[in-house]
Amino acid sequence: xxxxxxxxxxxDSHEHSGEEINFLVSGYTRGEIPDxxxxxxxxxxxxxxxxxxxxxxxxxxxxxxxxxxSFPELPGKKVDKHSTGGVGDKTSLILAPIVAAGGLxxxxxxxxxxxxxxxxxxxxxxxPGFNTALSLAxxxxxxxxxxxxxxxxxxxxxxxxxxIYALRDVTxxxxxxxxxxxxIMSKKLAEGIDALVLDVKTGSGxxxxxxxxxxxxxxxxxxxxRRMGKTAVALITDMDQPLGRFAGHSxxxxxxxxxxxxxxxxxxxxxxxxxxxxMFFLGERTKSVDEGRALAEKLVASGEALKKFEQxxxxxxxxxxxxxxxxxxxxxRNRQKIESRSxxxxxxxxxxxxxxxxxxxxxxREKKEDTIDPGVxxxxxxxxxxxxxxxxxxxxxxxxxxxxxxxAAVRIENSFIFSDQPVPPKKLVRHLVGDxx
Amino acid sequence: xxxxxxxxxxxDSHEHSGEEINFLVSGYTRGEIPDxxxxxxxxxxxxxxxxxxxxxxxxxxxxxxxxxxSFPELPGKKVDKHSTGGVGDKTSLILAPIVAAGGLxxxxxxxxxxxxxxxxxxxxxxxPGFNTALSLAxxxxxxxxxxxxxxxxxxxxxxxxxxIYALRDVTxxxxxxxxxxxxIMSKKLAEGIDALVLDVKTGSGxxxxxxxxxxxxxxxxxxxxRRMGKTAVALITDMDQPLGRFAGHSxxxxxxxxxxxxxxxxxxxxxxxxxxxxMFFLGERTKSVDEGRALAEKLVASGEALKKFEQxxxxxxxxxxxxxxxxxxxxxRNRQKIESRSxxxxxxxxxxxxxxxxxxxxxxREKKEDTIDPGVxxxxxxxxxxxxxxxxxxxxxxxxxxxxxxxAAVRIENSFIFSDQPVPPKKLVRHLVGDxx
Numbered sequence: 001x002x003x004x005x006x007x008x009x010x011x012d013s014h015e016h017s018g019e020e021i022n023f024l025v026s027g028y029t030r031g032e033i034p035d036x037x038x039x040x041x042x043x044x045x046x047x048x049x050x051x052x053x054x055x056x057x058x059x060x061x062x063x064x065x066x067x068x069x070s071f072p073e074l075p076g077k078k079v080d081k082h083s084t085g086g087v088g089d090k091t092s093l094i095l096a097p098i099v100a101a102g103g104l105x106x107x108x109x110x111x112x113x114x115x116x117x118x119x120x121x122x123x124x125x126x127x128p129g130f131n132t133a134l135s136l137a138x139x140x141x142x143x144x145x146x147x148x149x150x151x152x153x154x155x156x157x158x159x160x161x162x163x164i165y166a167l168r169d170v171t172x173x174x175x176x177x178x179x180x181x182x183x184i185m186s187k188k189l190a191e192g193i194d195a196l197v198l199d200v201k202t203g204s205g206x207x208x209x210x211x212x213x214x215x216x217x218x219x220x221x222x223x224x225x226r227r228m229g230k231t232a233v234a235l236i237t238d239m240d241q242p243l244g245r246f247a248g249h250s251x252x253x254x255x256x257x258x259x260x261x262x263x264x265x266x267x268x269x270x271x272x273x274x275x276x277x278x279m280f281f282l283g284e285r286t287k288s289v290d291e292g293r294a295l296a297e298k299l300v301a302s303g304e305a306l307k308k309f310e311q312x313x314x315x316x317x318x319x320x321x322x323x324x325x326x327x328x329x330x331x332x333r334n335r336q337k338i339e340s341r342s343x344x345x346x347x348x349x350x351x352x353x354x355x356x357x358x359x360x361x362x363x364x365r366e367k368k369e370d371t372i373d374p375g376v377x378x379x380x381x382x383x384x385x386x387x388x389x390x391x392x393x394x395x396x397x398x399x400x401x402x403x404x405x406x407x408a409a410v411r412i413e414n415s416f417i418f419s420d421q422p423v424p425p426k427k428l429v430r431h432l433v434g435d436x437x
Numbered sequence: 438x439x440x441x442x443x444x445x446x447x448x449d450s451h452e453h454s455g456e457e458i459n460f461l462v463s464g465y466t467r468g469e470i471p472d473x474x475x476x477x478x479x480x481x482x483x484x485x486x487x488x489x490x491x492x493x494x495x496x497x498x499x500x501x502x503x504x505x506x507s508f509p510e511l512p513g514k515k516v517d518k519h520s521t522g523g524v525g526d527k528t529s530l531i532l533a534p535i536v537a538a539g540g541l542x543x544x545x546x547x548x549x550x551x552x553x554x555x556x557x558x559x560x561x562x563x564x565p566g567f568n569t570a571l572s573l574a575x576x577x578x579x580x581x582x583x584x585x586x587x588x589x590x591x592x593x594x595x596x597x598x599x600x601i602y603a604l605r606d607v608t609x610x611x612x613x614x615x616x617x618x619x620x621i622m623s624k625k626l627a628e629g630i631d632a633l634v635l636d637v638k639t640g641s642g643x644x645x646x647x648x649x650x651x652x653x654x655x656x657x658x659x660x661x662x663r664r665m666g667k668t669a670v671a672l673i674t675d676m677d678q679p680l681g682r683f684a685g686h687s688x689x690x691x692x693x694x695x696x697x698x699x700x701x702x703x704x705x706x707x708x709x710x711x712x713x714x715x716m717f718f719l720g721e722r723t724k725s726v727d728e729g730r731a732l733a734e735k736l737v738a739s740g741e742a743l744k745k746f747e748q749x750x751x752x753x754x755x756x757x758x759x760x761x762x763x764x765x766x767x768x769x770r771n772r773q774k775i776e777s778r779s780x781x782x783x784x785x786x787x788x789x790x791x792x793x794x795x796x797x798x799x800x801x802r803e804k805k806e807d808t809i810d811p812g813v814x815x816x817x818x819x820x821x822x823x824x825x826x827x828x829x830x831x832x833x834x835x836x837x838x839x840x841x842x843x844x845a846a847v848r849i850e851n852s853f854i855f856s857d858q859p860v861p862p863k864k865l866v867r868h869l870v871g872d873x874x
Contacts, residue, residue: 004608035472036472036473036604037476039476040477040479040608040610043477043481046448047484170441170473171477172442172444173448
């Protein structure tokens with residue numbers, strides 16, 4: 001088998017066998033197939049597309065390029081959630097403690113933010129001392145002790161994905177649902193989970209801006225999980241506006257704690273409980289999603305979920321006093337209100353621009369090497385459907401640099417779209433993909 | 438400007454500006470754009486296609502990536518011929534001496550064989566001592582002295598093409614008429630010629646197997662030449678069977694000398710004279726192509742063309758005694774006849790297989806680094822349309838290795854297609870592209 005022939009095959013729209021896909025992925029991971037052949041194949045695959053069988057083969061080859069964890073020592077089902085990313089999406093910090101408090105194990109391997117999206121690892125690292133770089137042995141110990149563990153992708157897990165993703169990033173071959181599916185699922189299936197809840201974002205702040213694309217990606221991921229013998233369900237959720245009231249690392253940790261206290265923004269709270277409910281159901285902790293939702297609500301109301309978060313932070317070397325003292329989290333020095341220049345109903349937002357504005361302030365990465373300023377942030381005062389009058393505050397910007405503020409403010413101001421007519425509020429969960437319940 | 442954005446642009450089927458194409462080509466040549474980005478762009482360009490303006494920009498950028506030669510010291514027009522390659526195509530060795538003998542200058546920069554095709558440089562190097570690696574100063578001197586010079590692509594000429602072609606070769610992005618056009622024309626226009634005759638092969642032994650593709654490539658090349666201020670014409674010629682009676686390096690040198698003596702196979706002789714005639718006409722040596730043909734015939738009949746070849750060989754350090762003593766050329770030790778197992782009319786050949794069979798014997802390259810055995814060869818006894826009876830010799834194989842003979846013989850035997858009905862002979866020149874005469 002030769003890489004050049006497989007490139008030609010995909011270029012000419014033919015379907016690969018599982019053996020061929022494995023040859024490409026394992027050869028590339030071992031450094032036997034050079035970057036320039038892999039990037040040509042990726043472009044051919046991007047344009048010509050991959051079949052469902054090819055995507056499953058790709059996922060499997062990437063999964064087996066590294067270590068596949070399993071937790072035979074832990075009782076019960078292991079469950080996780082994955083979100084395709086958006087602005088203000090901090091549900092992992094909320095649902096992991098809820099689900100662990102409910103008795104399931106949540107071995108969560110998360111990513112970092114890039115471009116307009118935030119990353120769970122970066123958010124956790126706003127907590128002083130929090131260590132996301134646990135060894136596999138430490139990860140097991142933390143999971144055993146408190147039921148949840150939140151770490152980053154290690155060198156041992158799906159190394160093919162790491163290498164292929166880095167190449168896609170610089171060759172404009174990222175936005176393809178087959179490649180996205182294989183990238184996500186190879187990492188998630190390496191975690192040793194039994195069931196996975198997928199939160200596929202759609203709208204102006206999502207990678208999949210069109211709902212159809214989001215549904216197609218969700219279907220692919222659910223099917224790929226099934227082919228690998230795992231249970232999965234996908235919720236297609238709204239990202240036409242930020243999730244919750246805050247974006248920015250310290251702010252999102254605080255908002256997560258607030259939700260775990262039974263407070264916080266309604267949309268964030270609802271989605272976190274809904275995702276937790278599905279995790280309880282798929283993890284066979286409850287007999288229905290409704291029962292799962294009730295359990296999640298109870299664990300928040302009783303304070304058990306918050307207690308679990310506190311325990312999890314401490315076990316990963318974080319300063320758990322942040323739970324009761326938000327001032328221990330890094331804070332920006334200055335704040336600035338951005339006021340509405342219009343009257344009317346908030347009809348839409350260009351949500352991705354908020355993410356880019358946050359990155360501009362220092363709260364995101366353009367390149368992987370960039371460091372993050374966890375103290376900067378955005379507070380969103382209005383939701384789609386709200387009636388707004390001139391002079392009302394739309395956003396509060398928490399910032400450290402005047403020059404960066406100016407640049408971010410322009411982006412933010414231009415990202416609100418008003419209407420003279422009343423606008424219905426956005427539905428948060430738009431679809432459910434997966435033939436369950 | 439960033440390479441990643443230009444890759445995306447082509448991926449999404451948009452047209453590049455000349456500036457963008459130049460950024461890619463010059464950046465890649467200088468090593469600022471890595472192989473893996475260029476190969477992704479090449480695949481996108483292969484699949485999405487390039488506009489005529491993009492192809493002209495690409496040609497120009499590649500042309501100006503290196504030195505563009507000119508010969509202000511030489512009187513009259515400088516002309517050349519380029520063939521897209523096939524099996525047994527040795528017209529360069531015949532027409533260069535004819536046209537130089539006729540008083541025009543032929544600065545010919547040629548390539549090497551790869552895959553099923555032979556290369557002019559390799560054929561010339563079958564002549565003991567023949568040096569195709571002249572410096573530019575030596576090339577000028579040889580041209581001034583005898584009107585013809587035959588060298589390989591130097592590091593100074595179109596380095597972008599050299600680098601891009603090597604990448605295309607290993608990423609299955611070769612067979613695209615836009616990329617082929619830019620590759621050919623950037624080299625040819627760097628030679629300092631005023632006019633170019635293109636021999637675009639079509640049929641079972643050509644890169645462009647379909648006549649439509651050959652015509653499209655020819656039109657593109659003629660138009661690109663025109664955009665660059667050069668005169669060009671393209672002949673679409675048959676490659677459904679080998680050109681002439683022999684393939685193989687020493688054998689092709691001998692057959693070329695035979696044609697220059699007024700002998701040799703009719704098809705080879707006719708095409709060589711026809712291409713020479715067009716070179717005379719485009720080079721303004723004659724007022725018409727007919728007059729050019731008459732001149733070419735006269736130069737062969739008088740022996741002046743052969744004399745010119747002898748002079749050219751000597752000036753490039755070759756042993757010019759080969760003209761009168763073919764035994765000075767490397768010869769294979771053994772020969773084997775392949776006889777027909779069928780009765781009938783020869784209807785078609787799988788001509789590319791003959792080229793591969795020759796390479797199998799050692800008379801071609803699979804990889805650039807391979808060395809060539811110039812003594813091996815094939816003699817074709819039959820032409821399409823011939824009536825053949827069982828036991829008649831189809832091909833004589835000249836070989837050095839029994840194992841290689843066995844492999845080659847199977848390919849050759851399986852590449853003749855017979856018919857019970859009479860088959861008309863093939864027309865050699867199928868079309869003419871270019872609005873001249």
